[in-house]
Amino acid sequence: MQFGVFSVSDLTTDPTTGRTPSEAERIQAIVRIAEKAEEVGLDVFALGEHHNPPFFSSSPTTTLAYVAARTSRLQLSTATTLITTNDPVKIAEDYAMLQHLAGGRVDLMMGRGNTGPVYPWFGQDIREGIPLAVENYALLRRLWTEDVVDWSGRYRTPLQGFTSTPRPLDGVPPFVWHGSIRSPQIAEQAAYYGDGFFSNHIFWPKEHTQRMVEFYRKRYEHHGHGSADQAIVGLGGQVFVRRNSQDAVREFRPYFDNAPVYGHGPSLEEFSRETPLTVGSPQQVIERTLGFRDYVGDYQRQLFLIDHAGLPLKTVLEQLDLLGEEVVPVLRKEFAALKPAHVPDAPTHASLVAARATTPEEVSA
Amino acid sequence: MTTRTLAVVSAGLSTPSSTRLLADRLTAATVAALRERGEDATVEVVELREHARDLADAFVTGFPNAALRAAVATVTGADAVVAVTPVFTASYSGLFKSFVDVLDDGALTGKPVLLAATAGTARHSLVLEHAMRPLFAYLRAVTVPTAVFAASEDWAGGDGGELSRRIDRAAGELADVVTGRPSSARPADPFADVPSFEDLLRGQA
Numbered sequence: 044m045q046f047g048v049f050s051v052s053d054l055t056t057d058p059t060t061g062r063t064p065s066e067a068e069r070i071q072a073i074v075r076i077a078e079k080a081e082e083v084g085l086d087v088f089a090l091g092e093h094h095n096p097p098f099f100s101s102s103p104t105t106t107l108a109y110v111a112a113r114t115s116r117l118q119l120s121t122a123t124t125l126i127t128t129n130d131p132v133k134i135a136e137d138y139a140m141l142q143h144l145a146g147g148r149v150d151l152m153m154g155r156g157n158t159g160p161v162y163p164w165f166g167q168d169i170r171e172g173i174p175l176a177v178e179n180y181a182l183l184r185r186l187w188t189e190d191v192v193d194w195s196g197r198y199r200t201p202l203q204g205f206t207s208t209p210r211p212l213d214g215v216p217p218f219v220w221h222g223s224i225r226s227p228q229i230a231e232q233a234a235y236y237g238d239g240f241f242s243n244h245i246f247w248p249k250e251h252t253q254r255m256v257e258f259y260r261k262r263y264e265h266h267g268h269g270s271a272d273q274a275i276v277g278l279g280g281q282v283f284v285r286r287n288s289q290d291a292v293r294e295f296r297p298y299f300d301n302a303p304v305y306g307h308g309p310s311l312e313e314f315s316r317e318t319p320l321t322v323g324s325p326q327q328v329i330e331r332t333l334g335f336r337d338y339v340g341d342y343q344r345q346l347f348l349i350d351h352a353g354l355p356l357k358t359v360l361e362q363l364d365l366l367g368e369e370v371v372p373v374l375r376k377e378f379a380a381l382k383p384a385h386v387p388d389a390p391t392h393a394s395l396v397a398a399r400a401t402t403p404e405e406v407s408a
Numbered sequence: 409m410t411t412r413t414l415a416v417v418s419a420g421l422s423t424p425s426s427t428r429l430l431a432d433r434l435t436a437a438t439v440a441a442l443r444e445r446g447e448d449a450t451v452e453v454v455e456l457r458e459h460a461r462d463l464a465d466a467f468v469t470g471f472p473n474a475a476l477r478a479a480v481a482t483v484t485g486a487d488a489v490v491a492v493t494p495v496f497t498a499s500y501s502g503l504f505k506s507f508v509d510v511l512d513d514g515a516l517t518g519k520p521v522l523l524a525a526t527a528g529t530a531r532h533s534l535v536l537e538h539a540m541r542p543l544f545a546y547l548r549a550v551t552v553p554t555a556v557f558a559a560s561e562d563w564a565g566g567d568g569g570e571l572s573r574r575i576d577r578a579a580g581e582l583a584d585v586v587t588g589r590p591s592s593a594r595p596a597d598p599f600a601d602v603p604s605f606e607d608l609l610r611g612q613a
Binding site: 258304306308 | 467599
């Protein structure tokens with residue numbers, strides 16, 4: 044099982060000091076967070092994509108390529124790549140390029156984006172979100188798997204004799220996850236292609252995650268990619284951890300109370316009850332996280348959100364130390380002991396290359 | 409004997425409130441009207457006052473918490489709804505509208521609804537026709553023709569029982585609509601009718 048962190052790349056005022064980091068500071072901080080994730084033994088770093096303040100990450104492949112150069116083992120991913128408003132041709136080119144530079148340590152998570160004005164800024168309409176995600180992704184797959192593409196569709200100019208370069212590393216495109224909080228069509232899309240499904244699992248009650256994952260697993264089996272329990276599932280999660288539970292609650296509360304997404308509403312205790320948020324000791328985070336398996340089954344990837352709401356870099360790095368030293372090693376051991384042998388790990392470049400070598404006809408189909 | 413579920417939404421703020429008092433009168437009359445038509449009824453009351461903070465939280469977090477989810481399920485799963493609000497500043501109360509705002513699209517489509525309101529004077533009575541009924545028309549609910557308004561003076565009983573007659577007429581209309589239809593039409597399950605991906609790819613869904 045893979046463990047990692049994902050960032051939405053927000054620039055938020057630290058409510059305890061009133062200080063807002065500059066873009067320059069926050070961009071350097073995100074690189075440091077990614078490096079630290081590798082240093083403490085985590086597997087994945089995923090970065091969001093936004094095209095409006097207060098977010099800085101408009102160009103994830105630039106950041107991820109820089110991180111790739113400064114790390115050697117870390118898997119680089121996105122959270123999420125906007126499949127609706129980006130040109131699929133540019134996604135195909137950018138991420139194949141990144142894949143080469145990173146030596147294959149790249150996968151992507153597709154998302155639609157829920158910021159209304161971003162769509163018209165990129166010539167699209169949010170009401171067309173699902174059809175855009177469907178058409179653009181179908182084209183993206185062809186651009187990665189076919190050397191020469193003739194294509195026409197509803198949302199971009201037609202292509203005649205187009206070759207997306209560079210070709211994917213070793214002829215194997217990056218693995219793709221699809222993220223959605225509550226659109227069953229996106230779970231269906233992931234299942235249809237045998238891709239991964241990632242549930243945000245932060246802002247909403249677990250029942251939403253449970254239902255979406257159950258539906259994705261059922262459809263994964265229906266589309267013939269394997270049994271339902273072999274489908275590739277990833278979960279988000281939000282934690283704040285200190286050795287002592289009371290210290291964690293006391294330190295995180297002002298960040299929670301003023302957080303951009305859920306602040307000024309329910310109490311930290313209420314939100315912890317209603318959603319997967321866990322604020323407490325390493326043991327509490329371990330127990331809660333192991334409990335995710337009870338409602339989604341054996342899954343392949345767990346990403347934690349730890350750097351939002353104005354938390355200073357020093358605190359985030361301390362969070363990574365605690366995750367790497369006390370939380371993740373236990374989770375690795377416990378999850379591995381529970382997982383049956385026929386449930387696969389998350390695909391990596393190496394495993395996809397190996398799979399193609401053993402069953403060439405399936406991969407090229 | 410068919411048993412129907414009747415959800416009663418009351419947005420009164422004081423305890424006891426005249427809004428709840430009117431809601432109870434309408435409920436008793438509706439249960440009696442259903443019995444006359446050979447049907448039984450179970451009643452579930454949603455006092456919005458108890459969910460005031462849940463509603464505020466739902467706006468901030470984007471999802472209803474467990475207590476509010478239960479209240480929403482009570483209303484969306486009922487065979488009929490009695491909806492009663494006090495008049496605040498020329499319309500239904502903000503608390504009442506907040507509850508309507510957290511319902512999913514289509515949650516009240518085709519649902520038989522009896523509308524009612526309370527206020528200090530009868531000068532506000534057209535709020536039912538100019539605010540409440542358009543709101544429920546937008547929700548595609550089936551509102552019964554008689555909406556019941558009760559001003560403070562109506563509780564004095566000096567109108568020769570006019571309020572009681574309106575309550576009975578509205579309850580009879582609601583019972584007529586309910587008995588003519590199958591039991592508990594639950595809202596559509598979004599996971600049950602996901603189009604096949606081939607249809608999505610062809611742009612047909």
